[in-house]
Each structure stands twice: as structure tokens, then as C-alpha cells.
Amino acid sequence: MECSVSVQQNLEKIRAAIAAAETEAERKKGSVRLVAVSKTKSADEIRPVIALGQRLFGENRVQEAQTKWPGLKAETAGIELHLIGPLQSNKTADAVALFDVIETVDREKIAREIAREIDKQEKSPGLYVQINTGSEPQKAGIEPDEAGAFIDFCRNDLKLKITGLMCIPPVEENPGPHFALLAKIARDHDIDTLSMGMSDDFETAIGFGATEVRVGSAIFGAR
């Protein structure tokens, strides 16, 4: 497979930086998984990254993902696809059918619809709750002080297996306190997967316990 030199170098650089951040944080080698965020990139741009061994990918739109990933998944075994953008209720069936993990469970209505689709389709995608750590009005996610009640509702009332938390800190702020808050909520609720950190702050996130970092532009280039 032809591979643009820069994408290969980018991926190698990110892998090395993740390993260095694991060591720096005294975390176990390989404890952080790289989610390559391929939104806006075509199947032809994604294939070289798959050829370099990457199997874990993130997309933020259901409809866009449907144009690329059924084909890419059919070509290569072991692809794990995460939904990292907001889910609209009319896309729930499609999302449950296509994604291996939905990282953006962010309100009661969508949790109910996911539960219904999981029963109907007999699927069991991984489910993370998105927390709006900065309480930004325009941003999706559960308010930090409502996280406990929401996680309990998903688990007890809907029988959903919530295995992770994700957050997107406010752009203008130091992300550290947001990562720390997400890690604390996870500890309080026996959750061990923490999806946090992007191209600009994934090393910081690893220091605060990220188990998955979502990196797009640092691999694929600017969007």
C-alpha cells in the first residue's frame, strides 16, 4: 500500500510520544490506546493508516462514517470504530449497527434509545458517558454534578454497561483540571476507561490517567 511519508512519520511520532508519556507518568507500557480520528478523511486517506497497523478509529458523524467504514471494516479484520461526536436520536439505530463504541452518551433520551436498539439488534457496543467538565452551555455532555445520577440511571434502569467516560475540555483553558475531574468521576463509579486528550494535549491527558487518546490532525494533517 502506498503511504504518504508524512502520515507514516506522524503516526510513528505520536506512538513514540504516547510511549514517552506513559513512561513519564509511570504508567504501564501499552496502557494508553490511540484512537485515530479520521473525520473528514476519505477511505483512501485512511487505508494507509490501517496498513501501518492502526485498528482503532474515531468518527464524529454517523452519516459520514457510514460512507467509509462498512467497506473498510470488510477489508480488514479487527477494526474498532468509536463514535466521538454527538448522537441524534434519529441516527441511533445506524450508530448501534456500525460503531463498536459510542463515546457520547450524553442525555437520558439518547440512553433510552440506545438501550432499545441494543435489545432490538442484539448488539453490545461499548458505551461511554460524555461529561461536560467545563459546564459549557454550547457543549454536549452531562454536568459533572449530575454524572453520578446519570451513570446510575444508565446502569440500573436501562441495564447499560457503562465502561468509560469521555470529555472535551474548553479550548481556552488549561486542560489538566478537566482531565483530573474526569478521572475522579471514573474512580467514584468503578469506570476504568478514560477517553481524554487530543492532538494538542494528549500527553497531559496521559499524565492524568487517560487510557484512550483521540488524535486526528497530528496524524492526518490539518482538516
Ligand SMILES: *Cc1c(COP(=O)(O)O)cnc(C)c1O
Ligand atoms: C476532532 C476530534 C478529535 C481530534 O482532534 P485533533 O485536534 O484533530 O486531534 C478528538 N475528539 C473529538 C471529540 C473530536 O471531535
